[in-house]
Amino acid sequence: DTEVTQTPKHLVMGMTNKKSLKCEQHMGHRAMYWYKQKAKKPPELMFVYSYEKLSINESVPSRFSPECPNSSLLNLHLHALQPEDSALYLCASSRTSGTPSTDTQYFGPGTRLTVL
Amino acid sequence: GENVEQHPSTLSVQEGDSAVIKCTYSDSASNYFPWYKQELGKRPQLIIDIRSNVGEKKDQRIAVTLNKTAKHFSLHITETQPEDSAVYFCAAPIQGAQKLVFGQGTRLTINP
Numbered sequence: 001d002t003e004v005t006q007t008p009k010h011l012v013m014g015m016t017n018k019k020s021l022k023c024e025q026h027m028g029h030r031a032m033y034w035y036k037q038k039a040k041k042p043p044e045l046m047f048v049y050s051y052e053k054l055s056i057n058e059s060v061p062s063r064f065s066p067e068c069p070n071s072s073l074l075n076l077h078l079h080a081l082q083p084e085d086s087a088l089y090l091c092a093s094s095r096t097s098g099t100p101s102t103d104t105q106y107f108g109p110g111t112r113l114t115v116l
Numbered sequence: 117g118e119n120v121e122q123h124p125s126t127l128s129v130q131e132g133d134s135a136v137i138k139c140t141y142s143d144s145a146s147n148y149f150p151w152y153k154q155e156l157g158k159r160p161q162l163i164i165d166i167r168s169n170v171g172e173k174k175d176q177r178i179a180v181t182l183n184k185t186a187k188h189f190s191l192h193i194t195e196t197q198p199e200d201s202a203v204y205f206c207a208a209p210i211q212g213a214q215k216l217v218f219g220q221g222t223r224l225t226i227n228p
Binding site for chain 1: 147148150152158159160161162165167205209215216218219220221
């Protein structure tokens, strides 16, 4: 399996809802990433997990809560989001997340999130 | 701060012609430079990358050149085809951090 998968593909939620985004890879990669992408903009890094431990949090608001239950799975828990959080949320993985980062990052198809 | 600048933001070429997209980076320690292609509604997909121990890499119609002295790298697409139409992003790592910084993207349109 050489793909990163994400569910759901689309999500519409109200500002009081709690929802979760899921990401999975079976390539044996030990680094996983969450990115946020607004229309016509590049992906913007949110979180990096390395060997199931959170290694980078790009000052993301606490209404976004990442979780890495095991080396193949990555979740993003959402609570009390704002309309401006509407975006494409991309998961990515790489073999490692060494310093500096030189391993290819492979992206999932993304979850299109709309916050009403 | 560390950043990657990408030009042009939009590029329109006739089918069969060549397209060139350029990026400059600020961290002289950066040593890995990937290019991603993102079609509308799709995921970014790696199309080619280069590491700092080489100056050029080619894969069929796509090539990337790197000038470490000037801190810039370029994507070259020859014999362009309609399916090359997409947004292209360059990226570079920040030394000491486990992250890539992306350029702002180039929307490439191939006119038949």
